[in-house]
Amino acid sequence: MEIRTPTLLIDKEKCLRNIDKMQAKAANSNAGLRPHFKTHVSAEIGNWYREKGVEKCTVSSVSMAKYFAENNWSDITIAFPYNPLEAEEISKIGDQTNLNILIESKESLEHATTNLTKNVGFFIKVDVGTHRTGVDPRDESLIQFLIANATEKLQFRGFLAHAGHSYGCRDLDSIQWIFDGAKKTLTHLHEKFGGIISYGDTPSCSLMEDFSFCDELRPGNFLFYDWMQHNIGSCNVEEIAVCMACPVVAIHPERNEVVIYGGGVHLSKDMIVEKDLLGKDLRCFGKMVALEKGGWNTKILGNVVRLSQEHGIIKLPDEEITHVKVGDIIGVIPVHSCLTVDLQGHYLSTTGESIEKMTKN
Amino acid sequence: MEIRTPTLLIDKEKCLRNIDKMQAKAANSNAGLRPHFKTHVSAEIGNWYREKGVEKCTVSSVSMAKYFAENNWSDITIAFPYNPLEAEEISKIGDQTNLNILIESKESLEHATTNLTKNVGFFIKVDVGTHRTGVDPRDESLIQFLIANATEKLQFRGFLAHAGHSYGCRDLDSIQWIFDGAKKTLTHLHEKFGGIISYGDTPSCSLMEDFSFCDELRPGNFLFYDWMQHNIGSCNVEEIAVCMACPVVAIHPERNEVVIYGGGVHLSKDMIVEKDLLGKDLRCFGKMVALEKGGWNTKILGNVVRLSQEHGIIKLPDEEITHVKVGDIIGVIPVHSCLTVDLQGHYLSTTGESIEKMTKN
Numbered sequence: 170m171e172i173r174t175p176t177l178l179i180d181k182e183k184c185l186r187n188i189d190k191m192q193a194k195a196a197n198s199n200a201g202l203r204p205h206f207k208t209h210v211s212a213e214i215g216n217w218y219r220e221k222g223v224e225k226c227t228v229s230s231v232s233m234a235k236y237f238a239e240n241n242w243s244d245i246t247i248a249f250p251y252n253p254l255e256a257e258e259i260s261k262i263g264d265q266t267n268l269n270i271l272i273e274s275k276e277s278l279e280h281a282t283t284n285l286t287k288n289v290g291f292f293i294k295v296d297v298g299t300h301r302t303g304v305d306p307r308d309e310s311l312i313q314f315l316i317a318n319a320t321e322k323l324q325f326r327g328f329l330a331h332a333g334h335s336y337g338c339r340d341l342d343s344i345q346w347i348f349d350g351a352k353k354t355l356t357h358l359h360e361k362f363g364g365i366i367s368y369g370d371t372p373s374c375s376l377m378e379d380f381s382f383c384d385e386l387r388p389g390n391f392l393f394y395d396w397m398q399h400n401i402g403s404c405n406v407e408e409i410a411v412c413m414a415c416p417v418v419a420i421h422p423e424r425n426e427v428v429i430y431g432g433g434v435h436l437s438k439d440m441i442v443e444k445d446l447l448g449k450d451l452r453c454f455g456k457m458v459a460l461e462k463g464g465w466n467t468k469i470l471g472n473v474v475r476l477s478q479e480h481g482i483i484k485l486p487d488e489e490i491t492h493v494k495v496g497d498i499i500g501v502i503p504v505h506s507c508l509t510v511d512l513q514g515h516y517l518s519t520t521g522e523s524i525e526k527m528t529k530n
Numbered sequence: 531m532e533i534r535t536p537t538l539l540i541d542k543e544k545c546l547r548n549i550d551k552m553q554a555k556a557a558n559s560n561a562g563l564r565p566h567f568k569t570h571v572s573a574e575i576g577n578w579y580r581e582k583g584v585e586k587c588t589v590s591s592v593s594m595a596k597y598f599a600e601n602n603w604s605d606i607t608i609a610f611p612y613n614p615l616e617a618e619e620i621s622k623i624g625d626q627t628n629l630n631i632l633i634e635s636k637e638s639l640e641h642a643t644t645n646l647t648k649n650v651g652f653f654i655k656v657d658v659g660t661h662r663t664g665v666d667p668r669d670e671s672l673i674q675f676l677i678a679n680a681t682e683k684l685q686f687r688g689f690l691a692h693a694g695h696s697y698g699c700r701d702l703d704s705i706q707w708i709f710d711g712a713k714k715t716l717t718h719l720h721e722k723f724g725g726i727i728s729y730g731d732t733p734s735c736s737l738m739e740d741f742s743f744c745d746e747l748r749p750g751n752f753l754f755y756d757w758m759q760h761n762i763g764s765c766n767v768e769e770i771a772v773c774m775a776c777p778v779v780a781i782h783p784e785r786n787e788v789v790i791y792g793g794g795v796h797l798s799k800d801m802i803v804e805k806d807l808l809g810k811d812l813r814c815f816g817k818m819v820a821l822e823k824g825g826w827n828t829k830i831l832g833n834v835v836r837l838s839q840e841h842g843i844i845k846l847p848d849e850e851i852t853h854v855k856v857g858d859i860i861g862v863i864p865v866h867s868c869l870t871v872d873l874q875g876h877y878l879s880t881t882g883e884s885i886e887k888m889t890k891n
Contacts, residue, residue: 173619174592229839511873528890
């Protein structure tokens with residue numbers, strides 16, 4: 170397949186190694202692996218997990234749950250607060266599929282109990298410090314109420330947490346601190362109220378070792394990783410399994426800039442702030458690498474400093490810019506692979522095959 | 531049509547008024563209107579323009595050019611630097627379609643001359659200060675070379691500029707300053723080398739009055755506007771014609787937060803920095819409004835302070851949060867409508883009809 174427009178390359182070998190590593194880590198702690206499929210949203214890539222023996226998955230929307238249920242995933246957790254408006258869609262998801270939803274309020278519990286026509290499990294989403302969603306773990310009367318009102322329709326499964334604030338960390342100590350806090354909170358809830366513990370964000374799951382307090386791990390991003398995870402310390406650059414191939418359309422040596430066809434609609438506008446050599450803030454929307462046969466070289470050549478809708482602007486040093494010409498294709502390591510993935514119509518494997526994914530409707 | 535998941539609402543009446551206003555402004559200056567269709571990417575919405583007598587359009591990719599050519603647009607400018615890798619796709623675009631491309635280097639001109647099999651027009655893209663792409667207007671030898679090497683295959687049309695740096699402005703004086711500079715540059719080039727002048731970014735086209743130096747205006751965003759344009763001063767809140775309908779899935783009154791189903795994959799991660807009442811930086815990913823019959827109320831109720839993949843976090847005051855409950859649908863005025871639009875599979879008109887758009891493949 171010839172590349173003519175921005176195309177997300179996926180290195181399957183790297184993905185398989187990332188799966189192996191995470192699976193071994195979960196097994197060492199006697200925990201199951203229920204990877205988050207929002208990172209790839211592809212039935213074909215789901216099969217890579219299945220071939221490794223993974224049988225459960227996590228998704229972030231009802232439409233993803235439907236897609237993976239139709240692709241024979243029979244144990245799915247929708248890791249997003251129960252949306253009352255989708256009660257009917259949730260109820261329609263295959264009879265052969267064990268489905269879990271998240272509950273964090275009396276209102277949601279009551280709505281689900283009344284309106285779902287399918288039996289589902291529920292996790293109580295616990296806020297372990299991210300302060301995005303979830304029950305305050307100190308609010309034990311609410312937790313007690315939710316468990317006491319479980320029914321056959323809505324079965325209590327346990328406690329689920331996502332330590333998303335680990336994404337703000339840039340050293341091991343702070344991730345350790347978040348992890349220890351979450352462990353203490355969840356262990357206490359489990360001892361007091363029973364149920365299983367479902368845990369997992371890619372930084373913690375990549376950097377911590379002992380997950381014996383968990384029943385299952387739910388990281389997703391580790392399959393591909395990205396530049397943000399690299400900066401957090403979750404992975405090294407060789408483990409990043411995705412790279413956007415982008416045509417070069419203009420060169421401005423006078424300001425050390427290359428213009429690529431590859432913008433916010435291809436990479437997403439997610440960005441991180443790094444420091445330049447003088448300690449000044451430097452916005453990073455991706456890192457430039459060279460493509461090579463069967464993939465990409467992992468040496469970082471330049472920084473994507475700016476994105477508009479279709480354009481990307483890469484700053485790179487004199488010694489690199491002289492090698493680039495209009496009509497070349499260069500690689501960009503994305504900042505946040507999950508959001509980049511969402512923008513693609515399909516992917517391309519580094520061995521040249523098109524990989525299909527779920528489409529938006 | 532019932533709303534159950536994040537859905538972009540489009541108010542057609544507001545769009546038509548925005549078109550009328552821009553068309554009148556162009557007519558007053560004896561300039562044509564070649565609106566940028568990347569803002570909507572919909573054949574149906576294209577027809578709203580056509581019914582007003584607009585016959586030319588601008589797009590930002592070859593795939594968009596193909597889509598609109600197939601939908602009977604016969605005069606299209608691809609306002610993105612010529613991508614040599616798409617020479618074949620460009621050549622395939624309908625024989626009935628007059629196509630213009632952008633050229634900004636000898637290399638691109640030579641490649642297009644050799645490789646295109648269809649006759650096209652070209653504009654020289656001029657950098658009027660954005661420093662994204664374009665020829666340095668002082669580089670008259672390059673400009674002379676490009677014009678001298680025009681052929682029947684590749685016909686010189688004129689000079690095209692996009693003053694994208696106007697997006698950084700927050701007052702009329704700075705937009706006026708950018709506009710005056712661009713006018714001076716383009717007028718000089720036109721007088722010296724001939725060709726037409728194609729100009730247009732939404733802030734300048736909304737706020738300036740006299741475009742008599744231009745042959746055509748190319749704004750796009752003005753059709754929908756958004757919160758960024760509101761902050762620039764390009765529009766008032768009543769003129770914003772798009773609003774994302776988002777289900778409420780959790781409420782945290784203890785921190786004045788509402789969690790909506792509506793995240794980076796629905797709104798895009800584009801954001802602007804505002805000031806709060808204490809002068810502190812406040813990130814804004816959208817503004818909350820109330821939905822009402824036939825559209826939305828334009829009173830701003832809260833600020834979208836954070837987005838993850840599927841979640842949005844809205845901060846709103848005590849007196850507003852008490853009115854919101856799980857299962858409600860609230861409205862979010864997007865920060866950047868073009869990027870929000872790109873993320874949709876379809877739109878919903880405020881009168882209840884589904885509006886189709888181009889899909890990614």
